[in-house]
Amino acid sequence: MQREKILEVKNLKTFFNTKDGVVKAVNGVNFNLKKGEILGIVGESGAGKSVTGFSLLRLIDPPGEILEGSIKFKGQDLMKMNERDMIKIRGKKISMIFQDPMASLNPVLTIGQQLIEVLQFHLNYRRKKAKNRAVELLNMVGISSPGKRMKHYPNQLSGGMRQRVVVAIALASDPEVIIADEPTTALDVTIQAQIINLMQNLIKDRQTSLIFITHDLALVSEIADRILVMYAGDIIEYGSKGSIISNPAHPYTQGLINSIPVLDKNQKRLKQIKGLMPSPLDLPAGCKFRSRCSKKTDYCKNRDNEFKKISNNHYSTCSEACQLKKELIAGVG
Amino acid sequence: MKLLEVNNLKKHFSVNDSFLANLLNKNSQVHAVNGVSFSINKGETLSLVGESGCGKSTIGRTILGLYEPTEGEISYCGKKISQMSKKEKFGLKEKMQMIFQDPFSSLNPRQKVKDIIQEPIRSHNIVSREEEKDYILNLLDKVGVDGSYLNRYPHQFSGGQRQRIGIARSLSMEPDFIVADEPISALDVSIQAQILNLLMDLQDEFDLTFLFIAHDLSVVKHISDRVAIMYLGKIFEIGDKKDIFAEPLHPYTKALFNSIPELTTTTKENFSVLSGNVPDPIQLPQGCYFHSRCKYAEKICLKKEPELKEVNGRKVACHQL
Amino acid sequence: AETMTIATPSDALTLDPIMLSETPTISVQMNIFEGLVHLDENMDIQPGLASSWEVEDDTTWVFHLQKGVKFHNGDDFDAEDVKFSIERAKNHPKSQFKSPVGQVESIEIIDDYTIAIKTNFPYPILPRKIGRILICSKDYVEANSDQHLQNNAVGTGPYQVSSWEKDEEMVLTAYEDYWGEKPEVDKAILKPISNPATRVSSFLSGEVDILMDLPVQDVERVEEAKGVKVVTRPGLRLIFLGVNTQEGPFSKLKVRQAVYHAINEDAIVEHVMNGHAYKAGQFYPDTIFGYNPDVKRVPYDPEKAKQLLAEAGYPDGFTIQFDSSNDRYMNDGQIAQAVAIQLARVGINVELNVQTKSAHFDKVLSRNTDFYLLGWTNSLGDGIQFLDGLLHTPEDSYGRFNLGNYSNQEVDKLIEEAAMTLDEEKRSKIMQEAVRIGIEEVAYLPLHYQQQLYGMKENIKWTPRPDKYVKISTMGFDN
């Protein structure tokens, strides 16, 4: 079934001008998101996942700058929109769940105030109605006695509770696209399950689209339709979930999957990818994973970032990958 | 040898309901921790697992003295912390460290990475000034932060990078005991693996002791020796990792294990979700705290709080066993 | 109904006429109350509530009172009120007018409109002094608390207080049943504006009709303005330098003379006072009783000064501390500076110690000074005040402001004689002699008399008084 594209991102570049030089946090990213789709984004910490998320909402402040690229939301280019119209998109049409729940809640306002204002502004709810709805939302994300908790300040909640509040805020206005930046990291698995369930229902009911940024490959494998893998500001591999999990083409993706501790297996040491991601201050030419790659060839040095088709719905920038037949990853059922 | 012993620890917070209520001194209590006892042996890792908001961080912070316990005692090396002298307490700081759950707010926004890590080293004279730089670089390398970032400020990092800086700071003092409050939740799996490996290496090398707070059960299983399952400020089940992972006994533990995501290629449509009302730490329920969500709850569970009792080589608090 | 708005430098503090002897306060009271006599624009004595008086014997004065006078509250005025008012001034514990009536031994009511006042000894200035006691209604004062009287005045004067917001404005309205001539101005609004620049501004902007105490530096600006005029009057206040005549360099007459020669008063008048002061050659101006027309000011002569200094044994000068206030008199701080600069030119190194007035007075009144600047006002119109207080050797009630301890037996005798002499001519001669000696010996170094400066709308007809009392009844308009 060919679903309508709700978000089309082309050649997005977001740089930070620091006194040490230019940090190329997002360096020419292309992808699109379909209606009702869950798109997982995984990748090394510092790869530019969050910055990509911010860029979609045009929330990059100086010294950062979205250098070029277009972000089409239902055919409308967000990059060309003025600030006033952007406000109507943000939170209302596209909402984002921030990674750091403590920092994203205002310490001097109660969580109730921060939740209710969204309902009042975007849905034009009356105070009373907004309040009731807020209680409902908090309840939905599993916060006990929400009526009382509404009056609490962020520092009086546990880490996980704050995260759930942030989730509740993002869901409050029934957005069409949700960018969830590690929305469940601080949650225990039962609550995590509850939240994921909530989102899935939303998607089913309203054809909401979800960009799910996470480190938890297992979780993403359970819910995503497609997966994007980012590394050093670039997308290095993308494709349908099944294909990526069972047949990762890029050595980095393979490394990621190998690093997961597996519940049923007894490992003494976890596998890790050796080395560090190159500093985004001076990215090397060619394949940026080269320095850490065990399969590198001379060709990788000045190879461009073109995607090679691995299979239907699966593309990777690593050409080596095409030739190498991958053994099945342990633990994948 | 018991390094740390926690005895019937309780911690309640007083919270105001509104400016007006506060004006009249009418505050309510959040019962964050409601009588928790456990001990950790030297060189051991005890993991605290449990529902979000059940008081794990509070326990960690109370152990480290950031909160005054409402009730109960904490002893380190057999000595009650509350009875220690100022000097002894200062000595403890070098031995006990914490990795904060929230990486960003635990870093001073006006300090550079270099200063953040340098500070504990200097105040405890860990290494000489000449060796300092190498020591720091080495440390950053171990946690996977590029040495060229030394002069950056916390806000210039991604979430995971901040977390690693926090970890480096805690490790810099070569402590004996670390409370790690979700140290890896913000890290990608590869770095996560790297950090876990590091922690375990350090543990082997220096006989480190961990109180490890985490949600990711596969990680918990990987790193810990013993596991405690918490719910609403109480321990429901505590015992050897092997036992618990082999056969979870408490209904809540079982629920937890059922919710673990697994690497798969098929989309999971229905997550098993605990039904029933989530109990409220402001108004503690009667009987077993879990009864409102428990499939097996019976009359007694509504009335009487279950004690922690020995079952199959571990302790469980459930009337049904 | 003609209204006059007057900007004054400060408000009255009380309306009870015995409580405070302070110009701005009395100035206001003078419109509401009257004394037995009053001084006219030339400081000459004129009848007030007493239509006439005579000296019965050396120590008894008989005053004949006006008939048909009514207080503002309707009470009739008679001898009882006079006796009561004088005795109240004499006996009330907080009275500040004990001195004017200090020599009054007894008051006798001869009939409703005649009283006799007995003094301790022959006391020529009794009428001037008694004129300072303003007469209140006995019944009214007795019926009300002291506190009430502070804000509520009942007098016989041409004006009544119709409203008073302290430090803001006081409205005076003409008293319908005033016994004397009906004043031209029906209503006067007194606005205390203490900051000179603001006072001038409010005048320039037309908010007020009469501006009191125009600062000398702003005279040209006001003169340039349209529809207004500047009126000047010689003031009674002398600005002078005092020196310690007993100790230190100033104990030598030559040094005092040298200093006097070294001061270029013309320059001070011209530059510091902007031309609005009169060079002083003696202790009080010619409007005051006891002025000596033969005494002339020594000329400015720095060379002579240096020579005198050398003769006195100070060829290289000396260092001296000089005390002055800087918020009491017109440009006092600047005058002190100018003096210091001029003395520096003849080699006297002056350490200027300029302080706020309370600190300054505290210092000099405790005689903790060798060289100081002070002002003196002759409010009685009689020079004996100065001679008593400043020229006589300090003893008993004499010489209390003789802070440099000037002492000359001959002068003392003259002063004591003058105090008892009733014959005006004789008395005048004695006082002139005392002045001559005082100036010759440079007991003080008179600098200048201040000039009083007023701004008025052009159509106003008013001759201000030397004592600065604002008598609204003397104001009028050109038509």
Added chain:
Amino acid sequence: MLIYTGKRIWQTLIVLFAVSIIVFIMININGDPVQTLLPPEAEPWAVEELRETLGLNKPLYIQYFNFIKNAVKGDMGISYYQQVPALSLVLERLPKTMELAVAAILISIVIAIPAGMYAAIKPESILSKLIMFSSLAGISLPTFLSGILLILLFAVNFSLLPSSGRGEVAQFLGIHSSFFTLDGLKHIIMPAATLGLYMVAMLIRLVRAGMQEVLKQDYILFTRAKGMPAKIVYIRHALKNTMIPVITVIGLQLGRLIAFSMITEKIFAWPGMGKLILDSINRLDRPVIMSYILVIAALFAAINLVVDLLYYYFDPRIELG
């Protein structure tokens, strides 16, 4: 909070006591009031009599004891000059000064907070630079100069506003104030603006500095991500976080303006407390000085208490007590 307030009131009493002792000592150092009070020609016996009437001939500690004895009954003595109770003299003027101070604060808040916010939000714009620059004019000119310049401009040159005084007052809700008449407003605008100039500069700077810092916080970003309009982002979220230093300064300044607006009151012939204390210090009118300073001390204590309570309102992380 009630307890806290009670504690503060108790502390205030101690403060008042301490203040009274200090003032007492101070005024006894500074000159002899009897000398200043009486006319120069007053005879020595008259001086001594008055000294006795005023009770100034007694030893200092007895004078103080008498003062305290009367003060607890609310009697602070009689003004030497005006012969009315000193306290009532002070209290009579308090509202007039208060009116001026409040007007000044209001003007400066109304101008400074939006201007400061704008300068923080658009730091690079010409208008912001203009705001920052011109606000400095207010602080680099002394009050007496800016006051007189205003008078010259608006009263003398343009004849738009009256130069001095308080103007017509009217009563509203039992309060007499020049706020309620046009004439009164005309009178108050220049002195209030003069008083407020310094405040404006200070507040603009504080608001801008604080805002710039807050605007970089993640929660502002998150609020923007929520799609909140500028009004909510800047006023509700950002401003509230910058208010701590701002209200500190507003509180201090309000107190200062009430207590020490002497120069402005003098320049504009405003019949307030500033002029009273200035004159009283000059005249050494001790009872007035004493009452004045005690009233001011109580006022500051009250303002600072309110500020401390407001701290809590603006930043609930702050603990009272």
Added chain:
Amino acid sequence: MKDLIYYFKRDKMVIIATIILTVIILSSIFANFIVPHNPYDLASVSLMDSMKPPIWMKNGVDKFLLGSDLQGRGILSTILYGTRISLLVGFSAVILGGIIGVTLGMVAGYFGGKIDSIIMRMADIQLSFPTMLIAITVMAFLGRGIFKLIVVIGLATWVTYARTARGSTLSIKNSEYVEAAKLIGINNTKILIRHILPNILTPIIVIATVQIAQVIMLEATLSFLGIGVPLTEPSLGLMISDGYKRLLSGKWWLVVFPGGFLVMIVLSINIIGDWLRDVLNPKLK
């Protein structure tokens, strides 16, 4: 330091302000060598030179580039000499008041409880006294002098810093990074200096830079009252407060030049202060 230079070079306004301030400071320090006559030497002053307008105006004389004051002192030379005093008093008093205030404020906020109460009630006491009364009393006790003046002003201004520092300290003392520092075992002094101080510096710098102008004027007021500098050695503030009285009479140069000088000083200090504040705040880079 390298950072400072880097940011310094990027901001033209700061460069200009720094140059102006440096020139002003240097020329006032070396005034003796710059101006032809010493206005503080009474013997060199004459009333005959009183109130000369600036050189380019009618009646202007060569000797006085910017005119002369009432006593015949050259305005320009008096400005340079006077600036020396004003800057000395301004900076020293602000630094003194700032150090006392910030220290006490941080201590009060950080430790809370009794210490807080005592310090803040001390502040309440201090606030109740008019500076003028303190000044007069101190003068009565100790006599006058520039050093005493600085102390008086410092004492009169510490509360602003203290209350501000306390307020900001209160709101960050419970933050996690302070907790982290406590866990590390950093002693309280170091926590105050390294963790609290840098994070409350923003309002403090604002207040300090704004206060410099105020302090200079306060010095003038006090000098005028007789405490502080002698009238024969006018400071910048004293020149202004003297000159403003002659504003109406058209002797504008008496107040415009020293006033302009003060404005320039205040502007430069504030521009530098603003910049310093920005640079010290890592987030604004």
